[in-house]
Amino acid sequence: MNALIAPALLLIAGSGVNGLGFEIPSSAPTNSSGQLDAAPVGVSFEFFAFPEYFQQLPLTNFCLGQLHDASGSYSPVRIGGTTQDRATYNASLSSAVSYSVDSPDDAPETLTFGDSFMEIAGSYEGSVTIGLNRRLDNIDNTIAAAKVAKSKVATLYAIELGNEPNFFTSSDPIADGKSWTAAADAASQVLWQASVGSALDETSFAQAGVFFGVGTFNVSNLAQKEEEADTTQYVRSFCHHYYPQSASTADLDELMSHTEIVEGVSEFQSQVVAAQELDKDFVMGETNSATGGGGGISPTFGAGLWILDYVMQATILGVKQLFFHQGTIGNCPYCWWDESVNAPFYGAYTAALALSGASKVAQLDTGNSRFAAYAFYDSSDQPVRVLLYNSEYYTSGTRSSVSVTLSGIPSTSTSVSALRLTGDATTTTVGEGAITVGGQTFANATCELQGTKDMETTQATAGRATFTVQASEAMLIYL
Numbered sequence: 199m200n201a202l203i204a205p206a207l208l209l210i211a212g213s214g215v216n217g218l219g220f221e222i223p224s225s226a227p228t229n230s231s232g233q234l235d236a237a238p239v240g241v242s243f244e245f246f247a248f249p250e251y252f253q254q255l256p257l258t259n260f261c262l263g264q265l266h267d268a269s270g271s272y273s274p275v276r277i278g279g280t281t282q283d284r285a286t287y288n289a290s291l292s293s294a295v296s297y298s299v300d301s302p303d304d305a306p307e308t309l310t311f312g313d314s315f316m317e318i319a320g321s322y323e324g325s326v327t328i329g330l331n332r333r334l335d336n337i338d339n340t341i342a343a344a345k346v347a348k349s350k351v352a353t354l355y356a357i358e359l360g361n362e363p364n365f366f367t368s369s370d371p372i373a374d375g376k377s378w379t380a381a382a383d384a385a386s387q388v389l390w391q392a393s394v395g396s397a398l399d400e401t402s403f404a405q406a407g408v409f410f411g412v413g414t415f416n417v418s419n420l421a422q423k424e425e426e427a428d429t430t431q432y433v434r435s436f437c438h439h440y441y442p443q444s445a446s447t448a449d450l451d452e453l454m455s456h457t458e459i460v461e462g463v464s465e466f467q468s469q470v471v472a473a474q475e476l477d478k479d480f481v482m483g484e485t486n487s488a489t490g491g492g493g494g495i496s497p498t499f500g501a502g503l504w505i506l507d508y509v510m511q512a513t514i515l516g517v518k519q520l521f522f523h524q525g526t527i528g529n530c531p532y533c534w535w536d537e538s539v540n541a542p543f544y545g546a547y548t549a550a551l552a553l554s555g556a557s558k559v560a561q562l563d564t565g566n567s568r569f570a571a572y573a574f575y576d577s578s579d580q581p582v583r584v585l586l587y588n589s590e591y592y593t594s595g596t597r598s599s600v601s602v603t604l605s606g607i608p609s610t611s612t613s614v615s616a617l618r619l620t621g622d623a624t625t626t627t628v629g630e631g632a633i634t635v636g637g638q639t640f641a642n643a644t645c646e647l648q649g650t651k652d653m654e655t656t657q658a659t660a661g662r663a664t665f666t667v668q669a670s671e672a673m674l675i676y677l
């Protein structure tokens with residue numbers, strides 16, 4: 199508790215409770231997000247594993263359906279990752295993908311894919327971004343694949359040309375034996391966009407950048423090169439990839455901390471601005487808790503809480519959508535589902551619920567403490583929901599809590615209902631203990647919510663109501 203710096207320390211008359219207080223602005227404040235996308239919470243599937251996700255893992259459709267129910271729109275999907283730059287299109291291949299691996303836990307070093315890969319992508323009803331190969335420097339093959347994507351995927355949003363080119367080296371075919379620099383990459387990106395664009399007879403088709411983290415390879419640098427080369431018309435969106443932790447040094451306390459999340463997301467500010475200045479979308483094209491498939495922290499309830507807060511920070515910054523990566527099935531600690539519905543999914547689902555139908559989201563706290571509060575506004579600029587997040591790290595023993603008084607609740611409400619996202623501890627994984635949203639859990643076989651839904655009711659008096667949020671817990675309040 200004493201680590202919390204109250205933005206407004208309130209002594210509530212009659213209750214004698216010391217705690218935090220937030221006034222809900224009656225219309226979206228100037229520091230709100232811009233107009234939100236209908237479904238900011240997206241999913242990224244590792245290229246080689248994508249057909250398996252849709253054809254052999256029933257939870258994929260079930261859980262995407264659950265996200266659709268939560269947000270009212272289909273989650274956007276991106277297909278790509280490291281193996282997109284190991285993949286070659288083969289028009290004669292009847293299967294979606296062809297590769298061999300020593301162990302089912304491995305990703306293939308090389309693979310081919312056929313038309314049915316794009317047919318599977320085309321069967322998804324939400325928007326789809328497809329990552330194609332640039333690293334192997336076979337532009338004719340990439341153009342052939344892009345043509346199939348264009349013809350088979352009616353909801354195609356964009357095509358990526360290469361994945362995380364900041365990791366390309368001089369020995370990759372695209373480098374042609376020369377050292378691979380940000381300048382070489384930018385020259386290559388603009389050349390490929392123009393060639394693929396003219397072959398497809400398309401503008402506004404490329405998801406450009408696709409950089410891991412922020413370094414010398416970055417969107418503001420690329421955007422400048424796009425302007426110089428007069429190729430901005432080919433770009434629909436710019437993207438970076440973001441993994442706040444690495445599997446080897448992963449720290450869950452840090453991952454879920456509101457102040458750390460605020461700081462981590464703000465590192466992308468100038469990249470988002472660079473995209474916006476060119477009137478292009480900016481997305482987190484691939485993201486998750488920790489690199490290398492995710493570490494020990496990745497399957498936990500705390501990683502779910504991270505998703506919830508991170509999505510809000512990113513959308514406020516101007517990120518249109520975030521694509522949470524799903525890797526090799528069976529070897530993927532951060533995956534939202536495999537044989538079971540995993541802990542991070544609870545955070546993703548709650549984020550989708552919170553943003554559902556909202557036009558704007560505003561952060562009510564100042565970002566200086568571990569307690570976060572957000573207000574969501576509808577298209578008539580009325581506050582409709584509030585999200586409270588207590589990011590104090592809780593593992594065992596006495597669990598602290600914060601008492602929060604919201605004021606400015608629309609005067610028509612005499613009581614408000616709320617959904618609590620909680621778990622036994624931030625370290626809890628599915629199977630180890632309880633993780634619930636509104637008292638319910640997701641069934642492993644169907645992703646359906648099971649158990650009795652528990653909407654907590656709180657009295658509101660003169661537009662004020664008080665809530666108790668435990669350490670490592672969040673509450674979604676319906677005004």
Ligand SMILES: *[C@@H]1O[C@H](CO)[C@@H](O)[C@H](O)[C@H]1NC(C)=O
Binds near residue numbers: 288290291292310
């Ligand atoms: C393409 O697929 C066909 C059918 O499986 C196969 O016979 C052929 O060898 C493949 N070509 C390449 C270059 O992999």
Ligand SMILES: *[C@@H]1O[C@H](CO)[C@@H](O)[C@H](O)[C@H]1NC(C)=O
Binds near residue numbers: 413414
């Ligand atoms: C972006 O890239 C340029 C050129 O590579 C570099 O000078 C600049 O420092 C980079 N920006 C960031 C935030 O790293």
Ligand SMILES: *[C@@H]1O[C@H](CO)[C@@H](O)[C@H](O)[C@H]1NC(C)=O
Binds near residue numbers: 562565
């Ligand atoms: C945004 O504005 C609101 C209302 O004016 C304020 O309470 C809140 O602290 C601000 N948010 C941030 C992150 O500064």
Ligand SMILES: *[C@@H]1O[C@H](CO)[C@@H](O)[C@H](O)[C@H]1NC(C)=O
Binds near residue numbers: 537539629630
């Ligand atoms: C889902 O599966 C996990 C792992 O097999 C199991 O421990 C857990 O109890 C199951 N969850 C539900 C809600 O049935």
